[in-house]
Amino acid sequence: NAGVTQTPKFQVLKTGQSMTLQCAQDMNHNSMYWYRQDPGMGLRLIYYSASEGTTDKGEVPNGYNVSRLNKREFSLRLESAAPSQTSVYFCASRYGQDYGYTFGSGTRLTVV
């Protein structure tokens, strides 16, 4: 039982490049989330998917897109990376509103 798996763990991009962060969970959770964590800022929600087939914007969605590919997978895409998107990205999932969140181990992204 792997929980929430994120790939890659580290990535360096040049400004303007694109990439997709992958997230998969094997807990049959309905909801999935993407957060970013910056020093001194806590975690901020980028996008979430309350259930398969739906996605919604969070607090800081600009510059990102998401795809809920199926119940297990939720990807985050940066179409044109900017240095301001340098951050640690966490994917999370939960079964429902009465349950806690399970987080992945994060992707450390640097945009130069």
Place this chain on the structure above:
Amino acid sequence: LAKTTQPISMDSYEGQEVNITCSHNNIATNDYITWYQQFPSQGPRFIIQGYKTKVTNEVASLFIPADRKSSTLSLPRVSLSDTAVYYCLAVTGANNLFFGTGTRLTVIP
């Protein structure tokens, strides 16, 4: 969306009980209180959750008074491995969790 206020940092000696208090003055009727623990280079990990009174599990206890405007996470007999950042959240079925900056607990030998 109820925001929470916690101390920025705390120090404790190994073996002591640690109490971290969280203030949530504008908590909504349907909100429940959830605590997460985060180690460096890892994602947050769920610790405990409660609505009112006291909840205890194998890791911690959570005390929530009747007015629910604050809560206290209690960690019994901390060890060096409990050094981490602890986040208090007021959570509903809403999907935008406000993590804030948490409380950085340092356990001293």
